[in-house]
Amino acid sequence: MPNDINDEEIILSYKNGDEEAFKILINKYTSPLYNFTARLSNKNDAMDIVQETFIKIWKNIKNFDSSKASFKTWIFTIARNSTTDFLRKKRSLLFSDMEKDGDENITSFAENIPAEDLLPDLALQKLQDSEFLNKTLEQLRFDYREVLILHYQEEMTFEDIGKVLDKPLNTVKSQHRRALIELRKIISS
C-alpha cells in the first residue's frame, strides 16, 4: 500500500477485508499517541495506554464515521479517554483537576492580558530547551496540558481539540489562553 494514502482510504481497505491495513494505522499513530499519553500520564505507563487505545480502535473501527470527525480526532478522543480512565484507576489524578472548568481566579486576569504578552520572548527562549519544556509541562494542570499538546504537538485546530475534549470552541480557546498564562507563571517562578 502506498505511503501517501489517507486514513479514510486505509480504513476503507481494512473494512473491505485487508487486515494488514490496520498495521499501517498502528505504524502511523503509535508515536503521536505515545507522545500524547506520555505527556498526560508518564513515560512508563504510556505504552500500556497506547496498547489499550489501539485495542479499542480495533474493536470499534467498523463503527467509525468519517462524516462526524476525522480519524485523527477520533483516535485522540479514545486515547484521551483511555488516559483519564487509567489515571482514575491509579488515583494519581485529582478529579477536580479534570472536571472543573472554572479557574475563576485567573479568569479576569487572563482576559485582560494582551495576546502578544501571553508568552514573553524570554519565556519562549527558555522553552527552547526540550528538557525544560517537558518538565514545565509536567507541572501544568491536566486540562491545560492537553490543550497545549494537541495544539502545538499534534497541530490540531481549536475546533478539532474541542471535538477531542468534548468542549465548546470558546472554552478551548479560553483554556489555551489560560494555559499559556499558567505556563508563563511556572517559567517565571
Add this chain to the structure above:
Amino acid sequence: MENNKQQKLAEFFQKAKYEPERDAAPHIWQMIITREKHVDQLKLWVFSVASFVSLAGLVPAINILLRDLTKSGLYEYLSLIFENGNSIASYWKELAFSLAQSLPTMSIIFTLSLVFVFFLSLRYVMKQVGKNQFINLTTLAV
C-alpha cells in the same frame, strides 16, 4: 499570541517529542493479532457448542411437534382438503380459522427457533473454519 511565537512554540514541542521503543508498533500489531485469534477461537467454541446443542435439541423438539400436530387434528383437516375440494371452496375461511386455532403454536415456535439457532451457528462455524483454512494456506504460501 502572534503567529511567529505560536510557530516557534510548535517547533519546540516537536523537538521535545518522546520516542517510543523501536518495536512498539510491531508489538502492538502482534498483540492485536493474538487477541483476534483468541476472540475467534472463543466464538468458534461457543458457536460449535450452540450448533451441537440446538441439533441435539431438535430431535425431541421435532418429536414433541409431531405429537402435538397429531393431537391437534391437523392431519384430519388436511385430509379433508384433499378429499373434498368443493366444500373447501365454500368454507375455506372457517376451515382456515379452525386450522390456525388447532396448530400447536408453542411447539412450532420452539422448533423453528432451534432450527434458526442451528443454521446460524453452523454458518458461523463454517465461515470460521474457512477463514482458518485460508490463514493456514497463506501462512504456508509465505
